[in-house]
Amino acid sequence: MSRVKDMTSGKPAKLLLLFSFPLILGNLGQQLYMIVDAIIVGQGVGVEGLAAVGATDWTYWLALWVIQGTTQGFGILIAQYFGEGSREKMRKAIAMSIGLCAGTGVLLTGICLLIARPMLRLLQTPENIFNGAAAATVIAQFIAFLYCFTVLRRMELVKLQRKDWHVDRMMIKRLFSLALPLVLQSILIAAGGMVLQSAINRQGFLFLAGFTATNKVYGLLESSAISLGYAMTTYVAQNYGAGLQQRIRQGVKSGVGIAVLFSVGVTILMILGGKPILSLFIDTSSSNAPKVLEIAYQYLFIMSCLLCALYLLYVFRSTLQGMGNTIIPMLSGLMEFLARVCAALIGARIWGETVLFFAEPGAWIAAAVLLVFGCIWKFRKESRTFSD
Numbered sequence: 001m002s003r004v005k006d007m008t009s010g011k012p013a014k015l016l017l018l019f020s021f022p023l024i025l026g027n028l029g030q031q032l033y034m035i036v037d038a039i040i041v042g043q044g045v046g047v048e049g050l051a052a053v054g055a056t057d058w059t060y061w062l063a064l065w066v067i068q069g070t071t072q073g074f075g076i077l078i079a080q081y082f083g084e085g086s087r088e089k090m091r092k093a094i095a096m097s098i099g100l101c102a103g104t105g106v107l108l109t110g111i112c113l114l115i116a117r118p119m120l121r122l123l124q125t126p127e128n129i130f131n132g133a134a135a136a137t138v139i140a141q142f143i144a145f146l147y148c149f150t151v152l153r154r155m156e157l158v159k160l161q162r163k164d165w166h167v168d169r170m171m172i173k174r175l176f177s178l179a180l181p182l183v184l185q186s187i188l189i190a191a192g193g194m195v196l197q198s199a200i201n202r203q204g205f206l207f208l209a210g211f212t213a214t215n216k217v218y219g220l221l222e223s224s225a226i227s228l229g230y231a232m233t234t235y236v237a238q239n240y241g242a243g244l245q246q247r248i249r250q251g252v253k254s255g256v257g258i259a260v261l262f263s264v265g266v267t268i269l270m271i272l273g274g275k276p277i278l279s280l281f282i283d284t285s286s287s288n289a290p291k292v293l294e295i296a297y298q299y300l301f302i303m304s305c306l307l308c309a310l311y312l313l314y315v316f317r318s319t320l321q322g323m324g325n326t327i328i329p330m331l332s333g334l335m336e337f338l339a340r341v342c343a344a345l346i347g348a349r350i351w352g353e354t355v356l357f358f359a360e361p362g363a364w365i366a367a368a369v370l371l372v373f374g375c376i377w378k379f380r381k382e383s384r385t386f387s388d
């Protein structure tokens with residue numbers, strides 16, 4: 001079976017599902033690793049150890065999302081060239097992306113090593129959990145890299161030649177023009193999350209432990225949304241490169257339907273089975289266990305009820321990115337930043353800690369509204385361009 005997925009023909013819903021499912025399985029595997037790690041900490045070290053893991057969540061996501069924003073921006077151009085049928089340009093874009101990713105990775109590693117400890121202090125992490133447990137994922141990520149690299153080398157379509165590695169400044173400029181707004185989007189989202197994390201940390205380690213337990217489960221809630229988002233970006237970018245605007249519209253409709261079905265299914269699962277899942281992270285012999293579980297489930301219930309907004313966010317954000325517009329998605333990151341900051345700095349001080357439970361879903365809704373209007377504007381603009 002061909003490893004190359006041409007999404008410019010065939011039923012959009014089927015293509016999106018077939019593209020998403022392997023990614024969902026991969027994301028679930030990665031999330032299960034992190035969940036097991038948190039379970040071991042929560043059961044073995046206790047509530048304080050679990051809180052320690054959660055205190056660093058947003059700093060970890062900042063580094064991860066900067067990398068994802070960079071690679072996703074590069075991937076948009078590669079997919080557009082594929083849909084356009086420009087194989088030579090596609091190989092050049094891949095080669096330039098590999099070089100840029102290697103340089104970015106080295107730079108980001110150095111920055112993270114320098115700012116890690118000051119960042120924890122800035123987030124007002126409680127001193128009694130400052131030196132809590134941490135899990136190394138470098139080996140697992142390196143093995144995954146080797147596997148992907150091996151698969152790519154076997155694909156004739158992307159087999160790179162020596163000329164592909166010659167520096168192309170215009171190509172680099174195009175890659176960065178797509179990637180940098182997504183990187184800034186990631187930084188804005190993570191920065192808002194850090195402000196929110198600081199407010200959560202101030203509530204004490206029991207509140208923090210409850211949030212941490214739910215945030216580990218949140219990875220399961222979000223994994224299929226992320227996978228669907230990648231499928232949407234690839235689908236839209238290929239069809240945009242091929243000039244198939246009507247297929248893009250059909251794909252968006254299919255994507256919205258899939259997002260609603262996925263989110264409703266996950267919501268039902270989490271509401272019914274949330275407490276048993278959350279209890280895996282908490283040492284039930286601890287006197288603080290009932291309070292931590294209560295906090296965790298309240299947060300999980302609220303997020304689950306509003307999960308549809310997150311799934312639709314990924315569909316519309318990915319659609320715009322696939323069409324080469326990374327500015328509106330960046331602005332949606334600003335909306336998320338403002339929603340989290342307002343909840344942490346204003347809402348929590350007026351209405352108390354309960355507001356913090358709604359900060360994350362509120363950020364999804366604020367971003368999703370902007371992205372819906374952004375997609376409408378982009379489609380109208382493209383319609384005028386095609387008619388001309």
